[in-house]
Amino acid sequence: MIERYLIHYFLAVMDQGNFSRAAQQCRISQPTLSVGIAKLESLVGHMLFQRTNRRVELTTHGATFALHARRIEAEFAKATLAMAVDQxxxxxxxxxxxxxxxxxxxxxxxxxxxxxxxxxxxxxxxxxxxxxxxxxxxxxxxxxxxxxxxxxxxxxxxxxxxxxxxxxxxxxxxxxxxxxxxxxxxxxxxxxxxxxxxxxxxxxxxxxxxxxxxxxxxxxxxxxxxxxxxxxxxxxxxxxxxxxxxxxxxxxxxxxxxxxxxxxxxxxxxxxxxxxxxxxxxxxxxxxxx
Amino acid sequence: MIERYLIHYFLAVMDQGNFSRAAQQCRISQPTLSVGIAKLESLVGHMLFQRTNRRVELTTHGATFALHARRIEAEFAKATLAMAVDQxxxxxxxxxxxxxxxxxxxxxxxxxxxxxxxxxxxxxxxxxxxxxxxxxxxxxxxxxxxxxxxxxxxxxxxxxxxxxxxxxxxxxxxxxxxxxxxxxxxxxxxxxxxxxxxxxxxxxxxxxxxxxxxxxxxxxxxxxxxxxxxxxxxxxxxxxxxxxxxxxxxxxxxxxxxxxxxxxxxxxxxxxxxxxxxxxxxxxxxxxxx
DNA sequence: GCATTTGATAGATGTCATCTATGATAGAGC
DNA sequence: GCTCTATCATAGATGACATCTATCAAATGC
The missing domain is CATH 3.40.190.290 (D-Maltodextrin-Binding Protein; domain 2)
Incomplete structure (x- = not known):
């Protein structure tokens, strides 16, 4: 099952265009992020990023997934906001x-x-x-x-x-x-x-x-x-x-x-x-x- | 951070109206589900279920959260479906x-x-x-x-x-x-x-x-x-x-x-x-x- | 050639979801 | 009353796995 933290990793790599910086954003080490993305890719059954040495870019499958990932994260954010009242x-x-x-x-x-x-x-x-x-x-x-x-x-x-x-x-x-x-x-x-x-x-x-x-x-x-x-x-x-x-x-x-x-x-x-x-x-x- | 598996537990309890059956649905033990729901409640900062001995029902906060939980799960399902092509x-x-x-x-x-x-x-x-x-x-x-x-x-x-x-x-x-x-x-x-x-x-x-x-x-x-x-x-x-x-x-x-x-x-x-x-x-x- | 930056890999570690076992409480049936 | 059953909660042990600290390999820039 795709867990939320993997969605986070994925979005961070999209944001930063780079595994190392994405890891910083998520406050984890670069290897952790590396295996996390690998796990996500194995879960969805497709490569999501094309890794060249200088930059990381989305594959076509990655682009499709990106849409859904954003929506998922948005729904989580809405839920959190909705529950934040009366804290x-x-x-x-x-x-x-x-x-x-x-x-x-x-x-x-x-x-x-x-x-x-x-x-x-x-x-x-x-x-x-x-x-x-x-x-x-x-x-x-x-x-x-x-x-x-x-x-x-x-x-x-x-x-x-x-x-x-x-x-x-x-x-x-x-x-x-x-x-x-x-x-x-x-x-x-x-x-x-x-x-x-x-x-x-x-x-x-x-x-x-x-x-x-x-x-x-x-x-x-x-x-x-x-x-x-x-x-x-x-x-x-x-x-x-x-x-x-x-x-x-x-x-x-x-x-x-x-x-x-x-x-x-x-x-x-x-x-x-x-x-x-x-x-x-x-x-x-x-x-x-x- | 609210992970997806907690959303799953929550929805299972809603579906079954009962912790034990919900645990079966999730294929986990009842105590696991129990602490899972407790963790979710502590994360959102509110009680989500009112536990009486005979039945479990949503609190008002729980009802609010339910809407979001369904949406989140739906988004995950859509994402999985979208990636299932060309497997x-x-x-x-x-x-x-x-x-x-x-x-x-x-x-x-x-x-x-x-x-x-x-x-x-x-x-x-x-x-x-x-x-x-x-x-x-x-x-x-x-x-x-x-x-x-x-x-x-x-x-x-x-x-x-x-x-x-x-x-x-x-x-x-x-x-x-x-x-x-x-x-x-x-x-x-x-x-x-x-x-x-x-x-x-x-x-x-x-x-x-x-x-x-x-x-x-x-x-x-x-x-x-x-x-x-x-x-x-x-x-x-x-x-x-x-x-x-x-x-x-x-x-x-x-x-x-x-x-x-x-x-x-x-x-x-x-x-x-x-x-x-x-x-x-x-x-x-x-x-x-x- | 050498230093830097990239992501990947290997092995160790720690966290935490999960388990089993048990307890506590309340209703049902006698 | 009393047991029996069904409920969810708690405690301690276990295991899985996310994470870490090394590394390496490859490419780029000077």
Whole structure:
């Protein structure tokens, strides 16, 4: 049976005149589209496209099928439109980089839930997982690390990485600490940290080889370790909280920007979302007041 | 995205007014249809059916959607029809019970391949595997064991089960052998035999407990063993061939009918198939001339 | 000749439609 | 009441297949 997704593939190739671009339009890989068209051709029993190396054009059978394909797609569109009235809730699928403090996420989530008739679906993960999901339309928006220039609306905050240590540590009152001063200290490794490799390079380039007292993927757990005096670590400023001192690590100037990455396809829906707005604003204000 | 199969499910429920019957119409299980309708409802954002215990009826949203669903399905049908012209080859998916002799299958396949513009796709297996495949439309026709009354057109041949032994065995010249006479003989077990349990019951009820010299799923291999004098076995008469004697096993009157089981949905297409006709006739004549 | 762009192929992976088995509910018959 | 039957829903396992990440092969442009 000819499924709708094959109709989609077919129309995309017609639109773009090219398999690779059609695949992009459908947000699938080129080989997937290739076998999809092959399957469609086997289902209808005819070649639909004449592939020359420079361009793709319809066969006569393809032209016939094109008429029907357009009508089918139009009928689906009409049906969807007809059912779109009285829609109760809009779903926003939000990707969230895992290197944000639990407390902030907690209050942001609570604020977001105020919005009526909307539903937030949150996926946590590293940027390297979230970015392709956004790319393929599995997420509507990602709140995480953004690089390069970002307009103010989408940038939530920018922050440095600092040293984090228990506030009864001798160095806790200092505003800045030299790497050599902590050569003998125990360090805690935040394994999900996006700056992990930069931090370790920073220390090794200065001849400092700290010993490690803990390794964790959970940043809030790392904070607990620090507060308990198990060791110190380097983490984004946003993790500052009672019991933790965060002096500058002199010479380490890396910063990160936290912002929103929005899927262009669903951008309209996302822009209107009250819950996302509440969520973002809570993070933004936490960063400025903290 | 609403896929076509969901439209199908929806229309089937409308047609039948009942999930279970709709599932039968779609040749899927009832739970599959249940979650399918649930998925469709979540996609369109509305309940489509009002389920009471005794009957299923459309909601107002469902009624609206029904109009569109019919149109969509109609467009697909038109498209399929438009592409059906100039169809080159028709595919017949043939299930073949594995307890038929390789030689017969070989010549039948060769004869079938004469038919132009048709393609035969053969799946071998036990009846217990083939029957559900036919049931679910994965096969167009099954050639295998048929029970009960079958019209002459679909019945290919009927045959008894006989003892099979090497033709230089002392008993080879006999027309009939008593079970007690072979109490000491080595037997070969044809593990895929549909009569296996009947055969072993037949022997045990007569107090005969033969020893086994071979066990195989491959009937032609069993023939090779028999011819080599490794032992004897009970098999359908159609396996008779040079080097093998097949005296009757007195008291064992079981017979089997080999015939065609045809999927009612694709019956029209199957009836017209030349290759299937050649295939069937070759088997039928092999049975009468052999 | 070399880099680029095209679509096709192969093998691995993940998603999800499908299955079987079971539960929950309601009416029918006694 | 009680069972029996018919209904649709749920849970977990399975399998099919759409999709991915490699690649390759062929043609074009420089």
């Amino acid at each position: 109760k809730r809009t779903l926003i699928r939000l990707g969230l980089v895992s290197t944000l403090p639990a407390l902030w996420i907690e209050s942001a989530t609570r604020e977001a839930s105020i919005a009526e008739g909307e539903k937030l679906e949150i996926v946590e993960g590293r940027m390297s997982e979230l970015a392709p999901r956004l790319e393929r339309g599995r997420l509507d928006v990602v709140i995480g690390i953004v690089n390069g220039d970002v307009d103010d609306e989408r940038l939530l905050f920018e922050e440095p990485y600092s040293l984090a240590l228990s506030d009864n540590h001798p160095l806790a009152t200092r505003s800045s600490v030299d790497p050599q001063e902590i050569a003998d200290a125990d360090m805690i490794v935040r394994r999900s940290c996006e700056a992990l490799s930069d931090v370790s390079r920073f220390f090794t380039q200065r001849g400092v080889r700290p010993s490690f007292s803990a390794r964790t993927f959970n940043d809030d757990r790392a904070v607990v370790f620090v507060r308990a005096g198990l060791g110190m670590t380097v983490m984004p400023r946003c993790f500052r909280q009672p019991g933790i001192a965060m002096p500058e690590l002199s010479g380490f100037h890396m910063r990160r920007k936290i912002g929103m990455l929005i899927d262009p396809v669903t951008a309209g829906r996302v822009k209107d979302s009250q819950s996302l707005k509440f969520f973002a604003e809570t993070l933004r204000s936490a960063a400025t007041t903290g | 080159k080859r028709t595919l017949i998916r043939l299930g073949l019970v594995s307890t038929l002799p390789a030689l017969w299958i070989e010549s039948a396949t060769r004869e079938a391949s004469i038919a132009e513009g048709e393609k035969l796709e053969i799946v071998e297996g036990r009846m217990s595997e083939l029957a559900p495949r036919l049931e679910r439309g994965r096969l167009d026709v099954v050639i295998g064991i048929v029970n009960g009354d079958v019209d002459d057109e679909r019945l290919l041949f009927e045959e008894p089960y006989s003892l099979a032994l090497s033709d230089n065995h002392p008993l080879a010249t006999r027309s009939s052998v008593d079970p007690q006479e072979i109490a000491d003989a080595d037997m070969i077990v044809r593990r895929s035999c549909e009569a296996l349990s009947d055969v072993s019951r037949f022997f045990t009820q007569r107090g005969v407990r033969p020893s086994f010299s071979a066990r195989t799923f491959n009937d032609d291999r069993a023939v090779v063993f028999v011819r080599a004098g490794l032992g004897m076995t009970v098999m359908p008469r159609c396996f008779r061939q040079p080097g093998i004697a097949m005296p009757e096993l007195s008291g064992f009157h079981m017979r089997r009918k080999i015939g065609m089981l045809i999927d009612p949905v694709t019956a029209g297409r199957v009836k017209d198939s030349q290759s299937l006709k050649f295939f069937a006739e070759t088997l039928r004549s092999a049975a009468t001339t052999g």
